[in-house]
Amino acid sequence: MTHAWTFLRHALCTLLLMAAAAAHADGAPPYLDSAQLHQLQAVLAPPSVPGSPEDRADRGVTDRAYAHRNKKDNALAHAEEEFDVFAFSRVLGPGFDAKRLPRTAAVFTEVQKETAKAVSEAKKHWQRTRPCPLDSCRKDPEGDEKDLKKKSYGYPSGHSTRATVFAVLLGKALPARADTLAGYARDVGWRRVVRGVHTPQDIYAGRVFGQALAAAFLANPSLQHDLDEAAKELAQAGFNPAP
Structure with missing residues (x-):
């Protein structure tokens, strides 16, 4: 009897975990629909005119950051x-x-998918070419051409946008860690400059876009509910959600 109860308990736990992980699976409505994602692009100002003094200065920062990057x-x-x-x-x-x-994974998997859709549309709209410090996108000195790091447009930075969204939402679930999370998100963006695949302007645009997307996500009742559940899970796992 004891073994049967143990088996049932484990089976129930497994089903609950599967149900949590399946949140926003096929057929579930998104937090933000295509129209909302499109409208949020209005927060982005046009990038620098190609070849302008501002554009050259922006790309010059990436040239120097890439040339002097540390290990x-x-x-x-x-x-x-x-x-x-x-x-x-x-x-x-x-x-x-x-x-x-x-539960946390399920929420942020959906958030990442919707954020990527918004970023992809914005990149295609602005069509800003990525930087090429020290001719790295043609010579491929690091041997990582498989990453296709120069194959898409650069404005806004997807990493910077995504990191900002994640930091804001995680900061709501873990308010005591909000500043630390925001700092890491900024560092992620800057390292895209160090990597030679974005300029500071791309990164700043990603931060602005990420803030707008995060605010829209937080205004959605479904997201609020799912994030609250994620916060409970984080608390149960030993992450303190309270300041």
Whole structure:
């Protein structure tokens, strides 16, 4: 009887985890629809005119940052090429893990998908070419052409946008960590400059866009409910949500 109860309890826990992880699976409505994502692009001002003094100065910052990058920042920039919310384990600790936090993973998987859609549309609209410091996009001195780091447009930075959205939403779930989360998001953006794939202007645009997207997400009742559930999960896992 004891073994049967143990089995049932484990089975129930497994089903609950599967249900949490399946949130916003096929058929579930998005937090923000296509029209809302499109409207939010109005917060972005046009980037510098190509070849203008402002444009050259902006790209010059990337040239210098790339040429003088240190090994630590360069390694982190490479590691962050594939970037999701659990990259914030760098400041939250190794316990911040998708397998351990399925509800949190479900919320931010959907947020990331919708954010990527908004960024992709904005990039295609502005069509700002990425920088090419030290001819890196043609010579590929780092041997990482497979990352296709020069194949898409640069404005706004997807990493900067995504990191900002993640930091704002996580900051609501973990208010005591809000400043730390925001700082890491800024660092993620800057390391895209160090990586030589964005200019500061791309990064700042991503921060503005990310703030606007985060505010719209937080205004959605479904997101609020799911984020509250994620906050409970984080508290149960040992992350203190209160200041």
